[in-house]
Each structure stands twice: as C-alpha cells, then as structure tokens.
Amino acid sequence: MLTLEENELLTRTGPGTPMGELMRRYWLPAVLSWELPEPDCPPVRVKLLGEALVMFRDTQNRIGLLDEFCAHRGTSLWLGRNEQSGLRCVWHGWKYDVNGQCVDQLNERGGTSFAQKIRIKSYPTVELGGVIWAYMGPPEKRPPPPRFGWTQVPETHRHASKVIQECNWLQALEGGLDQSHVGILHSTLRVDANTPGSTPTSFNARGGAPIFDIESTKFGHRYVTIRPLGQEQIYVRGYNFVMPFTQIRPYSPKSESDAAKKFNPGHMWVPIDDENCMVWNWMYSWGEEPLTEEDRLDRNLANGPEDVDQKTFRSLRNKDNNWLIDRQAQRTQNFTGIVGVNTQDRAVQELQGRIADRTREHLGPADKAIITARQVLLEAVKAVQAGEDPPGTDTSYYRARSAVKIMPAKSSWREAILPEMYPADELES
Numbered sequence: 168m169l170t171l172e173e174n175e176l177l178t179r180t181g182p183g184t185p186m187g188e189l190m191r192r193y194w195l196p197a198v199l200s201w202e203l204p205e206p207d208c209p210p211v212r213v214k215l216l217g218e219a220l221v222m223f224r225d226t227q228n229r230i231g232l233l234d235e236f237c238a239h240r241g242t243s244l245w246l247g248r249n250e251q252s253g254l255r256c257v258w259h260g261w262k263y264d265v266n267g268q269c270v271d272q273l274n275e276r277g278g279t280s281f282a283q284k285i286r287i288k289s290y291p292t293v294e295l296g297g298v299i300w301a302y303m304g305p306p307e308k309r310p311p312p313p314r315f316g317w318t319q320v321p322e323t324h325r326h327a328s329k330v331i332q333e334c335n336w337l338q339a340l341e342g343g344l345d346q347s348h349v350g351i352l353h354s355t356l357r358v359d360a361n362t363p364g365s366t367p368t369s370f371n372a373r374g375g376a377p378i379f380d381i382e383s384t385k386f387g388h389r390y391v392t393i394r395p396l397g398q399e400q401i402y403v404r405g406y407n408f409v410m411p412f413t414q415i416r417p418y419s420p421k422s423e424s425d426a427a428k429k430f431n432p433g434h435m436w437v438p439i440d441d442e443n444c445m446v447w448n449w450m451y452s453w454g455e456e457p458l459t460e461e462d463r464l465d466r467n468l469a470n471g472p473e474d475v476d477q478k479t480f481r482s483l484r485n486k487d488n489n490w491l492i493d494r495q496a497q498r499t500q501n502f503t504g505i506v507g508v509n510t511q512d513r514a515v516q517e518l519q520g521r522i523a524d525r526t527r528e529h530l531g532p533a534d535k536a537i538i539t540a541r542q543v544l545l546e547a548v549k550a551v552q553a554g555e556d557p558p559g560t561d562t563s564y565y566r567a568r569s570a571v572k573i574m575p576a577k578s579s580w581r582e583a584i585l586p587e588m589y590p591a592d593e594l595e596s
C-alpha cells in the first residue's frame with residue numbers, strides 16, 4: 168500500500184514533477200525508425216512525459232525532435248512540410264531546423280533578423296536498434312547511449328514494436344514485474360485451447376506459485392522465480408529490471424530443448440502522459456539463430472501488426488470494445504475469454520483505473536518485485552533531488568540479460584543462471 172502522496176509522486180511525470188525530473192535523466196524510446204523511413208518524409212507526432220512533440224528526418228538524415236507547436240500562432244507543426252533541411256509550418260510558412268531554430272518566415276518581409284530571435288524547444292536524439300530515442304533532461308547530465316543488448320545485434324536478430332496502453336505507466340510496469348499472475352491470468356483451460364497462453368502442461372502452470380529471490384543491482388534489481396517441477400526438477404526464470412521502466416524478461420520455452428534458445432524478450436513502459444503509456448516490446452537473439460517472420464508477428468502476446476493498428480498503435484482489442492471478451496471462450500478455452508497474453512494484461516491493468524489507487528491495495532509476499540521496484544524508484548527520486556545520479560544512467564546494464572533453465576532440484580540455480588545473466592567474460596572484452 169502507498170500513501171496518496173507516494174502514489175502521486177510515483178505516477179506523475181510531467182515537467183517539474185519529481186518523477187518527471189527522474190525520467191528526464193534517461194534516454195526514452197520515442198519513435199520506431201520505420202515511422203520516419205527516409206529524409207524529408209512526413210513528420211510524426213510523439214508525446215512523452217506529457218510533452219507534445221513532433222519528430223522529422225531532414226534532408227541530411229538528421230533527426231529533429233521539436234515542440235509540436237509553432238512559435239508564431241501555436242498550430243501543430245505535424246501539419247508541416249518537411250522540406251530542404253527544415254520543417255515548415257503550413258499556416259504562415261515559418262520554418263525550423265532540427266535544433267528548433269527558426270530559419271525562415273514566409274509572411275514577413277525584410278530578411279531573417281526576426282526569425283533569428285525565434286527558437287522552439289528541441290531535444291537530442293539517438294538512433295539505435297531500429298528505435299529513435301530522445302533525451303529530455305539537463306544537457307550536462309545526458310547519459311551514455313542506451314546500448315541495451317538488443318540494440319547491438321544485426322537487424323535480422325532483433326525486433327521492436329509498440330502499443331498504447333490506456334493507463335498510467337507505473338501500473339503497466341508493475342503488471343510486467345508481477346510474476347505470480349502469469350500461470351493464472353494467462354492460463355488456458357485445455358492443452359489444445361484455440362488461444363495462446365500458459366497451457367495446463369506448461370512449466371508455469373505445472374510449477375504453481377513461484378518462490379522469489381530478489382537482489383538490487385547497479386541499474387535496478389534482478390529477480391528470479393523458482394518453481395518446482397515435481398520432486399526432481401525446478402523451473403528457474405531470471406529477470407532484470409533496469410531503471411526506470413525496462414524489463415529484460417526470459418523467453419518462455421514450450422519444451423526442455425526450447426529452453427536452450429538464446430532469445431531474450433522484454434518491455435519498456437514509457438509515459439505518454441499521466442493517463443497513457445506506450446508499451447515497447449522487443450526481442451532479440453544473442454546466439455546465431457536469427458528471428459523468423461513468425462517471431463515478428465508476436466501473435467502470442469498480440470503486440471504485432473495483426474493485433475495493433477500500425478498507424479495509431481492502438482490495440483484492435485481495446486477498452487472501447489471490452490477487449491473482445493468472449494464469455495463462451497472463458498468457459499471452455501482460457502481463463503479470461505480474451506485473446507492475446509498482453510491483451511489480457513492491458514484489460515486488467517486498464518480497469519484498475521487511469522491511475523491506480525494504491526492506498527486501497529493489499530500486497531502480499533508474492534508482490535515482492537513490485538514492492539522492490541517502488542523502493543528503487545522512490546530512492547532514485549530522492550537521489551536526483553539530492554543532486555546525485557540515479558541508477559541505470561551508467562553503462563552497467565549494457566550486457567545484462569535474462570535467463571531460463573530447467574534443472575535438477577538439487578543443483579544451484581545461482582551457478583546455472585547468474586553467469587548467463589551477467590556475462591563477465593564479455594564485460595572484460
């Protein structure tokens with residue numbers, strides 16, 4: 168349970184809020200590279216931490232991330248013309264370069280002296296892993312680029328997508344860190360169910376409620392779930408939470424041989440404003456095996472192009488149509504009657520309300536990862552207020568991975584998974 172004050176502190180990320188100041192110390196994923204496919208292509212709108220922005224790729228392939236609104240009369244530059252190294256407002260022809268400097272005004276005579284005095288807000292960007300990232304914090308505090316493992320492999324070995332979730336960012340993050348719901352919310356009622364999820368024979372369902380092991384790391388925390396599979400074996404899953412909103416999650420194997428796959432998926436839950444967030448989904452292969460086209464459809468989670476409108480990034484099953492819940496299927500096929508693992512997550516989390524009221528909750532031992540994440544976030548807010556650097560603004564997370572193992576119950580899970588999660592040999596090279 169949180170106090171009303173703590174809940175407000177953790178959920179509000181607009182300019183000038185304590186959590187907003189913390190968020191502005193990190194690189195934020197803003198736009199998929201394919202949304203701006205070539206120089207001088209149409210601009211896109213992007214809203215981050217309550218700030219309305221517009222992004223464009225100029226003639227020289229430079230990215231501009233500017234205040235959405237023209238400094239003249241305040242209409243949207245999203246309507247603008249992206250031409251000759253600048254974005255031009257269609258109303259009176261004021262034109263801005265990638266730094267937000269006004270370079271031309273078609274409605275004024277007499278040179279550029281007035282234009283030179285006009286500059287709108289602009290933020291630096293970096294393009295990595297097929298994503299354009301933004302930094303909205305103090306220039307002198309800009310951290311090194313967000314070189315997560317998944318951004319460092321060839322395009323053939325990685326995939327990223329995004330989908331809007333219609334609630335505050337923190338409950339989406341907490342919903343992802345919460346591992347005890349997986350074998351329940353996402354369960355199917357039969358092995359041959361016609362919807363994806365944890366089948367009755369899956370490792371998650373067989374193992375029942377997990378045992379947790381949580382430790383803080385330089386960049387956030389790592390948590391491991393351990394589920395017994397009968398007397399002889401255990402099913403171990405190791406996760407990393409990277410501040411402030413990233414989860415590196417283990418792959419969900421369907422069989423013992425599948426568990427050897429060198430795949431890591433994950434999410435980033437990024438505030439759009441206080442009542443909406445963008446859920447970024449990524450997956451990569453750190454072994455030799457590339458991703459397939461099927462992997463990129465992300466059908467299990469329902470985050471791919473078949474399930475999410477690729478212009479608005481709204482899920483086709485959403486709050487307005489009750490996520491297409493099918494009560495008959497809820498009796499015969501799966502626990503929820505809703506199709507898609509992450510659609511199920513969005514349904515329960517969106518119905519907590521736009522901003523969940525944490526003064527009324529009753530957390531138990533199974534909610535340890537959530538409780539720890541809140542502590543890490545609250546401490547990081549205080550660190551920033553004290554003029555210190557918050558966790559995860561260094562390079563300590565660059566090599567962090569997740570891991571999954573099915574192993575003898577008697578052997579040490581630490582020895583089995585920690586070297587894979589934190590590959591020291593790679594850190595030294």
Ligand SMILES: [Fe+2]
Pocket residue numbers: 342348349352353508512
């Ligand atoms: Fe879930």
